[in-house]
Amino acid sequence: MEILVxxxxxxxxxxxxxxxxxxxxxxxxxxxxxxxxQDAPIHAVDPNNSDSVVALARELNVNLVVIxxxxxxxxxxxxxxxxxxxxxxxxxxxAAQLEGSKAFAKEIMNAANVPTAKAHLCTTSEQVETALxxxxxxxxxxxxxxxxxKGVVVTNDHDEAFTHAMxxxxxRAGGAVVIEEFxxxxxxxxxxxxxxxxxxxxxxxxxxxxxxxxxEGPNTGGMGAYTPLPWAPENLVQEVHASVLQPMIDEMAKxxxxxxxxxxxxxxxxxxxxxxxxxxxxxxxxxxxxxxARLQSPLSELLYAxxxxxxxxxxxxxxxxxxxxxVVLAAQGYPESPVLGAPISGIAEAExxxxxxxxxxxxxxxxxxxxxxxxxxxxxxxxxxxxxARLTAYQAVEIIEFTGGHHRTDIAKKAAxxxxxx
Ligand code: AMP
Ligand code: GLY
Numbered sequence: 414m415e416i417l418v419x420x421x422x423x424x425x426x427x428x429x430x431x432x433x434x435x436x437x438x439x440x441x442x443x444x445x446x447x448x449x450x451q452d453a454p455i456h457a458v459d460p461n462n463s464d465s466v467v468a469l470a471r472e473l474n475v476n477l478v479v480i481x482x483x484x485x486x487x488x489x490x491x492x493x494x495x496x497x498x499x500x501x502x503x504x505x506x507x508a509a510q511l512e513g514s515k516a517f518a519k520e521i522m523n524a525a526n527v528p529t530a531k532a533h534l535c536t537t538s539e540q541v542e543t544a545l546x547x548x549x550x551x552x553x554x555x556x557x558x559x560x561x562x563k564g565v566v567v568t569n570d571h572d573e574a575f576t577h578a579m580x581x582x583x584x585r586a587g588g589a590v591v592i593e594e595f596x597x598x599x600x601x602x603x604x605x606x607x608x609x610x611x612x613x614x615x616x617x618x619x620x621x622x623x624x625x626x627x628x629e630g631p632n633t634g635g636m637g638a639y640t641p642l643p644w645a646p647e648n649l650v651q652e653v654h655a656s657v658l659q660p661m662i663d664e665m666a667k668x669x670x671x672x673x674x675x676x677x678x679x680x681x682x683x684x685x686x687x688x689x690x691x692x693x694x695x696x697x698x699x700x701x702x703x704x705x706a707r708l709q710s711p712l713s714e715l716l717y718a719x720x721x722x723x724x725x726x727x728x729x730x731x732x733x734x735x736x737x738x739x740v741v742l743a744a745q746g747y748p749e750s751p752v753l754g755a756p757i758s759g760i761a762e763a764e765x766x767x768x769x770x771x772x773x774x775x776x777x778x779x780x781x782x783x784x785x786x787x788x789x790x791x792x793x794x795x796x797x798x799x800x801x802a803r804l805t806a807y808q809a810v811e812i813i814e815f816t817g818g819h820h821r822t823d824i825a826k827k828a829a830x831x832x833x834x835x
Contacts, residue, residue: 529689534589552595598682612654642828
């Protein structure tokens with residue numbers, strides 16, 4: 414099978430490596446990055462330009478296209494590929510609105526009776542004031558549109574909440590902001606692979622969104638992740654499948670906009686039960702790095718079955734019982750103002766230590782590999798339990814160097830020490 418992966422982050426690097434484990438599979442990536450180029454041929458194509466992506470898929474004569482990031486999905490690249498006859502893993506533009514618009518996602522959740530935070534959609538300062546007063550602190554204020562995980566402010570500070578809300582409203586034509594109830598409880602990322610009818614849940618993971626240890630500092634795209642979750646209720650996946658994943662795809666199908674691809678449910682396990690925080694229309698980054706590390710069934714068969722409406726016939730997925738963790742190495746100044754250009758060393762030595770180092774914000778500059786984005790690398794390790802996986806990952810992290818680089822030191826720490834209470 415010939416597979417084209419669209420994207421350029423650590424998530425796509427992990428997807429490429431995972432696909433390459435399957436016998437008889439060839440992988441290409443566009444646009445890719447310097448790390449991916451060591452594993453598979455990369456092609457300098459704009460991932461958001463449907464015509465260019467379709468032309469590349471034709472040129473390479475691929476059997477399957479896998480779309481990693483949200484931007485091409487929201488731009489309709491999956492629709493163009495399907496129209497051109499390519500089996501495509503990734504939802505249509507219409508279905509990707511589950512991620513593209515928080516208000517749309519709320520509407521579908523309400524129609525499908527899926528448990529989520531109560532929310533108000535606001536477009537004026539009066540509505541913002543009323544909603545903030547209604548819900549009280551901590552305030553949760555979300556840009557209605559795509560913001561790469563950075564449009565959300567959770568704060569006890571009324572002025573900060575109000576200022577962010579007005580910035581969302583005034584930030585673009587038709588700007589709107591969602592203000593909602595604060596959900597208290599540990600967060601879980603649960604991915605479902607779906608062909609629009611059947612949805613297959615993957616292993617649940619936990620992401621670390623804040624930049625600093627102990628969840629200090631601003632939100633980021635994600636600073637690390639681990640799976641499985643030793644503290645999670647045994648029936649969690651079954652319950653979320655029945656009360657969240659299946660109702661969502663049934664509702665989308667009912668509306669004539671079936672969701673086929675990866676449905677990412679961001680959940681809070683509150684005292685009152687599971688609540689959805691958000692949906693994404695794609696694999697999560699960095700959760701994918703750990704989830705795929707444990708997947709033993711062939712990823713190519715899973716994604717191809719989803720892209721061709723054959724999930725009902727697929728054998729149940731098999732998982733490695735071991736634990737996986739990933740630690741994101743970020744650029745100096747990330748997330749506010751990443752400093753680019755620092756040379757990076759130690760990746761090969763770290764990999765010799767038994768980890769996978771996935772590239773995200775890296776570029777070649779002369780003979781050097783340099784920092785080219787906020788999240789730079791994702792160091793992924795397996796272990797017989799979380800404590801072992803942590804040990805291996807953090808030993809490898811110490812070997813990699815670039816000026817000003819920073820990472821969290823507490824990824825999976827509480828879980829490994831049995832300190833997460835429900
Ligand atoms: P989102 O982009 O909606 O996933 O939000 C980013 C992060 O903000 C989430 O992972 C949570 O940590 C936090 N967050 C979002 N909504 C809520 C909420 N209603 N209650 C508590 N925390 C939230
Ligand atoms: N790790 C969060 C996300 O992918 O949106």
